[in-house]
Amino acid sequence: MDNPASIHPNRNLLILHFTVFIWGFTGILGALISINAVQLVWYRVLIASLTLLAYFTFSKTSLRISKKQFFQFFFTGSIVAIHWILFFYAIKVSTVSVTLVCLSSFTLFTAILEPLIKKKSILIPDVIIGLIIILGIYMIFKFESGYTLGIILGLLSALASSLFSTINSTLVQKSDPKIIGFYEMAGAFFWISLYRLCDQSLLSESFNLSFKDWSYLLLLGTICTALAYVAGVSVMRTLSAFRVALITNLEPVYGIILAFIFFGTKETMSVGFYLGATLIIGAVFLYPIYKKRKNLS
Template sequence: MNTLDATPASSASVLDYFKLHFIVLIWGFTAILGKWLTIPAVETVLYRTLIAAVVLAFVIKKKDWKLPKKIIIQLFFTGMIVGAHWITFFAAAKVANVSICLVGLSTASLWTAFIEPIFNKQKIKPYEVGLGLVIILGLYVVLKSDLENDMILGLVLGIISAILAALFSTINGKFTHLAEPNTITVLEMSGAAIGIILFLPFYSAYFTGGEGIDMVLKNNELYFPDGHWFVELINTIPYLNTDIIMIFLLAIICTVYTYSVSIELLRRISVFVTNLTINLEPIYGIVLAAIFFNEHEKMDSSFYLGAAIVLFSVLSYPIFNYMNRRMKKKK
């Protein structure tokens, strides 16, 4: 096949869903790594995409590079959409706060409910639209204590980031049948890196407060409440640059592994279900922050209520999908 005409097969196993939740958990861990890094977010993403692309370029089999030029170009530009998604995500957090950014991003499921059927030439499913709206409500309840007024620009940027996420996820749902996941990842990470490099002059002028771009990786003593053997070990090793360790963990584990696996899972799990599940990332992130940094203040009654709403949306999708198929058979 050399055209975007394939749709995901509906043959996901329990292990596939476990893998999906596992990679979402890892993405939740990126906030922990980010807290230990000393360089800003956009520079971090540039390192992340460049290293991921270079590492994968060395491990991909020669036969997996044999793709039509049209597909290679499409994958490269899809990577630029990924880069734009990350840029608008971090810009939303910069001009507003992380919570408003995440509320905006939570609309990705809603946009996917419209974009995926359009790409696949299918009817829009009302229950997917409904679950997308419920997800937004759930994350609003989780994050409402951190929301502030007059943050419209941040919310708009978060929503743009969500639309871009829905778009590149839907496109990847097509590409996953045309190329190997690692090949897709290396081409898209290359496109994302180039896109971010092109954005750097604008970023330096308007988003750094006049301080310019900071690409210097530093040695920073890691913080962990009450100590931890791994962190204590890293802190005692001389000439060890902690930024380099965190960047490589971010690039290899949180990007190469998770992105490739997520693309491979799109062969069996729909884009909507994938983006619906990804909404658990901030919840996993809050739990991990409580474990790693003793930040238990966010785990109040609103957190548990909102988390329950999000979990209800994720877990109820198979039921709604089953009922929808039954109704079609009766017709």
Template sequence: MPNAKLKHYLHLHFLVVIAGFTAILGELITIGALELVWYRMAMAGILMFIYIKVVRINIKITSKTFWQFSAAGIIIALHWITFFEAINQANVSIALAMFSSGAFFASFIEPIFFKRRILGYEIIFGIIVILGVVLITSSEMGYINGIILGLFSALFSTLFAVINGLFIEKHSATVISFYEFVSGVLFLTVFILLTGKSFNAEFFTLSTSDWIYLFILASICTAYAFIGSVEVMRYISPFTVILSYNLEPVYGIAIALMLFPETEKMSPQFYLGAILVLGTVLFDAVFKNYQRRRRKTNSINT
């Protein structure tokens, strides 16, 4: 039914807006990026465990699989740390613009993991993305630390997504995510202790607003958003879902401009670079879908 289809499309874009709002919460939460990610993964892991128990999902895995999930959990922890620290070192707009460069990294990382050749048009798109990043960097040299952290965040995010693409062929998405959250918390706990910090009363003494923002981040922007994105794929094609999530930086930057106009207003050169990056990412997704459909049509005709 058309109305039912519209409902699922609206739900999808609501999830994308939630993803973009994650960066806003990173700006609002006052604790450091390391502590923020520890809380996010710990709280999301607990909520995910409750969900697993309610729907009675079997989470038994082999020790080999556990260590594989653990490696991915460490990568996603590093992605979130560099992402939120990029916001601290620069602002939301810089962090999200750099996050868009993940498609460029994917064009080189995917062929390695999935053992396919690098496509010529991916190299061209990659060059355009580099030009966009150069425009942003040259116009915002005062945010160079945030730009570098944002690029590392995009790299870790892409690596994590590609690895999960391999996991999802054999395992439930919920089980994968749960173990990644748990392993991420364990990794961060050890790291925090090795840096000389401790989980004392001060560590758990947060302002009321921080607790509220962290709960929203862990529940709505992490646990719910993940479950919702999996559920919506039952009704909407994976391509449409992926294409829509490429709009995350657009929504995030727009929200940031409305909420923090004094710190988020950037130079015209920044927006030109951001448009180059985002436009290339969207065009890449559309072009790949066109190529896939053409191959499918040719195989039917032959």
């Protein structure tokens, strides 16, 4: 009997595009929600964890893992938390466009971190792509100096994202990605709660948010986090790694377009910014193409 997933490759392609579009939309929600970055991510991972728990309960999926796996996932969740907090903090102090372009440097950090963590040699073409991204970042720094803090936070967010993604690429070889995602989000919730207990902000948490903030948070935690994660993982099993990487790189493009629609002139940048952004996004698009040709040769 044919695999249903293989019968509808175009449907899976549309689902992946929609998933990446949703990821691009998270930046918009981050700018629209009025609470601070730490509080925002705390609510996000709480809602996402509960949503995934409901999904696993409904689908009768076992959450049983070994003690070693539990600690691996839980501690990786702390890096996920740092990534999201830095991401939303960068949006709060700069713009969605600046943050998303800086997040594209994820490719640069991965090209450096993955060989170090997995003890492989760094490839020369990876270095060249990295230098192009660095040039793009330099141009953004030069022409958008008013957003220096946002740029630095966006780059640190990309570094954290690259770190936990590289760790996950190893963990996923032995565990279900959805199970990993659930425990990492639960871990992120635990570590942020611990931090909020230390600074005593959690003790005064009243859950008394505006209707608008609650609406955006529920959308962020359910559709943009839990549902997008499950959908993204399901189609990645039927589409090639090359196609997935290429489409995933559309996230900053979708996000920047959405930012213009929602925020208009606030998202208008200098010519230097767009030149730098073109270099970064162009290099990011070239990366999977180079990887595919390298594997074919």
